[in-house]
Amino acid sequence: xxxxxxxxxxxxxxxxxxxxxxxxxxxxxxxxxxxxxxxxxxxxxxxxxxxxxxxxxxxxxxxxxxxxxxxxxxxxxxxxxxxxxxxxxxxxxxxxxxxxxxxxxxxxxxxxxxxxxxxxxxxxxxxxxxxxxxxxxxxxxxxxxxxxxxxxxxxxxxxxxxxxxxxxxxxxxxxxxxxxxxxxxxxxxxxxxxxxxxxxxxxxxxxxxxxxxxxxxxxxxxxxxxxxxxxxxxxxxxxxxxxxxxxxxxxxxxxxxxxxxxxxxxxxxxxxxxxxxxxxxxxxxxxxxxxxxxxxxxxxx
Numbered sequence: 001x002x003x004x005x006x007x008x009x010x011x012x013x014x015x016x017x018x019x020x021x022x023x024x025x026x027x028x029x030x031x032x033x034x035x036x037x038x039x040x041x042x043x044x045x046x047x048x049x050x051x052x053x054x055x056x057x058x059x060x061x062x063x064x065x066x067x068x069x070x071x072x073x074x075x076x077x078x079x080x081x082x083x084x085x086x087x088x089x090x091x092x093x094x095x096x097x098x099x100x101x102x103x104x105x106x107x108x109x110x111x112x113x114x115x116x117x118x119x120x121x122x123x124x125x126x127x128x129x130x131x132x133x134x135x136x137x138x139x140x141x142x143x144x145x146x147x148x149x150x151x152x153x154x155x156x157x158x159x160x161x162x163x164x165x166x167x168x169x170x171x172x173x174x175x176x177x178x179x180x181x182x183x184x185x186x187x188x189x190x191x192x193x194x195x196x197x198x199x200x201x202x203x204x205x206x207x208x209x210x211x212x213x214x215x216x217x218x219x220x221x222x223x224x225x226x227x228x229x230x231x232x233x234x235x236x237x238x239x240x241x242x243x244x245x246x247x248x249x250x251x252x253x254x255x256x257x258x259x260x261x262x263x264x265x266x267x268x269x270x271x272x273x274x275x276x277x278x279x280x281x282x283x284x285x286x287x288x289x290x291x292x293x294x295x296x297x298x299x300x301x
Contacts, residue, residue, distance in 0.1 A: 022108050057288070094202070097205070122295075124295060158217055238269055243295070244268065275294060
């Protein structure tokens with residue numbers, strides 16, 4: 001039995017939900033609900049680099065699996081969606097995002113589902129979305145989410161360091177600090193190979209080893225490079241049941257997924273589980289429904 005072609009699948013029905021982040025920024029998402037009333041829901045946090053749940057093939061595929069399990073699904077575009085967008089009176093999109101802003105976005109999404117009667121809420125995030133879950137828990141450990149699913153959390157700080165080398169990395173970090181101090185943080189950084197457009201403020205957020213963004217510092221642990229003062233500080237603080245999922249071909253794991261997973265296992269809490277999917281890349285391309293089934297089964301336990 002092979003997978004059905006996408007054209008053969010029935011697209012699940014949903015409604016467009018407009019809501020506000022806790023600080024008033026307008027956001028929007030898609031709410032997929034099972035036929036039978038349910039108290040359980042999964043909030044989905046997309047990745048970075050200009051991602052959008054409205055344009056992702058993954059959205060409908062995951063939704064079909066979750067609602068078949070009687071779980072509502074609420075993927076939404078946070079203020080970091082797209083490359084450039086408005087975020088209230090400020091500029092948003094991945095070019096201007098600060099990861100800590102996710103706290104207000106997630107609070108708004110949880111509040112919206114709570115208003116609709118959902119109580120068994122799971123936060124699930126892919127790539128940068130996984131980092132955001134850890135950041136959210138760090139700043140709001142007493143939140144209404146019951147559990148977390150962190151898929152393919154990545155080490156963007158380490159990737160940038162490995163790409164540029166110590167001298168160029170430190171020079172870029174110093175320049176970013178200077179631009180922010182001079183109130184020029186929203187100016188655009190000259191192009192960096194492999195990176196989408198970034199402002200100096202957003203670049204500093206990603207590159208700062210002691211900043212909120214540096215959730216999964218695999219590169220430091222793998223190479224013995226001392227970058228941050230407290231590696232894995234956010235991950236170590238998570239107390240809620242958490243599921244971490246990686247593909248064994250994740251292209252952002254420095255060509256050594258087993259080593260990254262081993263390092264992660266040394267830093268997670270007692271209520272964490274780690275799953276490695278065979279023959280899967282960073283985006284779980286072509287394996288979306290299998291990922292959905294793994295997550296749904298874990299949520300149902």
